Amino acid sequence: MAVVFLFTYLGASVPGPDSIKQNQVATILNANGGEIARIVPPEGNRTDVTIDKIPKAVQDAVIAAEDRQFRTNAGFSPTGLARAVIGQITNNDDAGGGSTITQQYVKNALVGDERSYTRKFKELAIATKMSNEWTKNDIMAAYLNTIYFGRGAYGISAAARAYFNKDITQINVPEAAVLASSIRSPSFYDPATNLAAAQARWRYVLDGMVTIGALTPSDEATLQYPKVAAPRDSSGTTTTGPNGLIKQQVLAELSSLNISEQDVQTEGLKITTTIDPKVQRSVVSAANGQLEGEPNNVRDAVVSIDPNTGAVKGYFGGNNGQGYDYAQAALQTGSSFKVFALIAALEQGVPLSKVYSSAPFDAPGGLTVTNSDGESCGSCNLATALKMSLNTVYYRLMMDLDGQAQAVADAAHQAGVAESFGDIKKTLQNTDGTGVEGGVVLGQYPSRVIDMASAYATLANQGVYHAPHFVQKVETSDGTVLYERKNDSGERRFSAAVANNTTAAMQPIAAYSNGHSLDDGQRPSAAKTGTTQLGDTGQNKDAWMVGYTPQLSTAVWVGTDAGVALKNYNGAIVYGSGLPSDIWQAAMDGALADEPIEQFPTPAAIGGVAGVPEEAPRTTATRRSREQDSETTEPEAPVTTFAPPSATLAPGVTIPLPGPPTETVITPTPQDPAGAGNGP
Known part of the structure; x- marks a missing residue:
């Protein structure tokens, strides 16, 4: 194994930021192959900057978020690698990852994201060589100019614009922690779509900055989550209408399937969903x-x-594809x-x-x-x-x-x-x-x-x-x-x-x-x-x-x-x-429509009774439900009731309040089916 590592090490060449794969359009399809949405990465949405233009707070925040031993490790973390190997052997995704900042750069820029020991071995060899040949500042600059931060932003400079409308040189500590927070899963940790998770991750980054000595506990205590700019359409195309909300759900689900946003942006994915066009048309029309x-x-x-x-066959959360999802x-x-x-x-x-x-x-x-x-x-x-x-x-x-x-x-x-x-x-x-x-x-x-x-x-x-789901199949362009x-x-x-x-x-x-x-x-x-x-x-x-x-x-x-x-x-x-x-x-x-009519199964008995029991006609006087059909009844005589004042705590649940009873006169009228409804 040592010989193989040596040959891999000697034959490896360390790539520059511009050597990564080119961006490609990803397409989201319905179950019949019709297009629902396109994800168009912005060509050239990355501006490389030198390390002296990147504030130290940004570098420290990224280190705290992704690799707290970055300044001292040899390009990989033995303990992190051990956790990753154990996780792969035991099929335990929670065991932890083994990728340092150096390894992440190598993976994105050269060896890809194949899940295998061969790829990991090659990644380790190249990361080790990079750590020996490059300074930590060079590695940090290459990494920050390459990675994806969400909102269509590749590299730290584009990310500063996307999240804060600022030049990277003007980013402060709280803002730096927001940018670093997004690296792990940009869609999930975007405050515009998942504020609670974004804030929790932000606090994790700040705690890490304290741990590595970049921030004092007292300074951390004074920091507040910064105002983040509203997302703009950075994909190149805006998916309007209900399909825009389906697109959001699909992207969120891909993350849970171990398909990274880097894959989405660079692999030309064809994502086939469970959405049935016939059901979807009917849902939206209704x-x-x-x-x-x-x-x-x-x-x-x-x-x-x-x-x-x-499988989610039809989905309508509203007509604003970039707006609030009521579903x-x-x-x-x-x-x-x-x-x-x-x-x-x-x-x-x-x-x-x-x-x-x-x-x-x-x-x-x-x-x-x-x-x-x-x-x-x-x-x-x-x-x-x-x-x-x-x-x-x-x-x-x-x-x-x-x-x-x-x-x-x-x-x-x-x-x-x-x-x-x-x-x-x-x-x-x-x-x-x-x-x-x-x-x-x-x-x-x-x-x-x-x-x-x-x-x-x-x-x-x-x-x-x-479990409800949207994604059926994901393929690369090849x-x-x-x-x-x-x-x-x-x-x-x-x-x-x-x-x-x-x-x-x-x-x-x-x-x-x-x-x-x-x-x-x-x-x-x-x-x-x-x-x-x-x-x-x-x-x-x-x-x-x-x-x-x-x-x-x-x-x-x-x-x-x-x-x-x-x-x-x-x-x-x-x-x-x-x-x-x-x-x-x-x-x-x-x-x-045109689907076969299917019957429900005949229920087995529970407590000696199977299905709806026959019930003798009731002799107790009742008022007709507002749920009934279009029939009406004769109005009853007015009734006067006296009730203590009360407050409603929940649907159909009231609690009495102090005070004299109030008099209410109820004058029943025939039920109006047009305004009918059931109880709470």
Whole structure:
């Protein structure tokens, strides 16, 4: 091995910064090969600068971020190399990397990024020779003039312009730490797209500068994260409309597949996604078409997922391809979360025939749970209560579960609701670490549209989970396959009996919710609406429809930018069975047009009951749900009620306040299906 190393060492020539591969256009394609977006690296977007033009703070920040022994090592780190070898042997990506700054330069400039021991051996030999022949300043200058910092910026000079609109000579310590922070994964650590992660990495760099003696602890304590310029289109082309947001998701996913941004910028990649053009057209058409004529502040998001694979088939996070992605936003989900309480109950052997009272419920802590608009079934089973979206029944159910609120949160996570995202370190619990409140069953905690589509997809797939994903295959310009997703059996999260009984309870809901069945009632579906109240104003702020067939799961959210009262074109309150259900029905009908009609499996028995139980006609007087079809009822006589003042803590959850009772006169009127909606 020593002989081979010597020959490699003697025959090696150390390249200059201009010897790296030329930039090439990468193309993002849909599943049928149609173009979604192009990534065009800017030719010449790199200006080499000499080491005396690069502030020492910048050099120190890069050393702190990437190679804290740079000034003293021999071009490679024995301990880092050992960690990398152990990681490759054990297939443990968290074992750590072995690349020094010198090795990174050699890899980028000469030997490439092939994952093999041969490439690593050659990299070590050349890095060692460079360390012997070049000064540390020469190596640092070559490295900083070569590497990619994100935003289309190659080299430190272009990076200073891209992030701060400054000449490199004017960069200060906090700004230097931002630039150094981006090297590891430029898209992920860009503060414009992932501020929390960028700030955490920035602090890591500053701590490293203290460790290497470039900064005192007291100086570090005075530093604040600097203002970073908004990203400009540095790719050469701007991807407009919904495709721009798909492009962002694809680029983020590539990083998790060990495909570097250097690969994206220089390898002429062909990236085939899971996006189905037929589904995508239907999703975008429904998202935009159903909002025509609605108030300008109304926004929506739609995500469609293949339950059998986790492939994202349609994706709409908004029309601004460079703007905010509503499909990734943290949003309260309302009654669409009741489904997870039902899953938890079925897992514990509670059958759909279990009967609860729908009367108001006095929960622990002085909370009062009621139903939307005084809805009631008297007493009814869990399937009927889900169809009618009765808060009180499902709160009572949750309180009877082993684990109570935590059991609901656990079921949601099992189904596919993310454990964390964005700056939420742990979803479905209080941010102060005090655990899960009962409001979880009514959608108190935020989730994302993509998570709801994924979680319901697990139900559609009879309890088997597939992680949602966009990337199917990645090839270089010469046809080398860097990644290809293999078919897998998924991960069973709960039994088929649990999933199929939940599906059975959800099957009547689309039709019950203002007649939103699919394909004129010919195609079976399972769905649940949801609405989130705007405090105690009597208004709503978020409305949902989430549902699936065996082939496709689609989640729809409708709301506003500012979380204000959500109203439709004629000023009526928007409920889940209104605009969201209109969008869901249009998106699903279009996506599944000409596709075979598939039936849901017959559920096995749980607690001696299989599927929706028959329920004797109720004799208790009820008010018709706002979810029902276009029928109307005769108005009831006015009723006067006296209630103590209260405050709304979560959807359907109130707490009494001091003060005299207030008098309310309720004058019922026939239900208006055009403004219908379910409870919270």
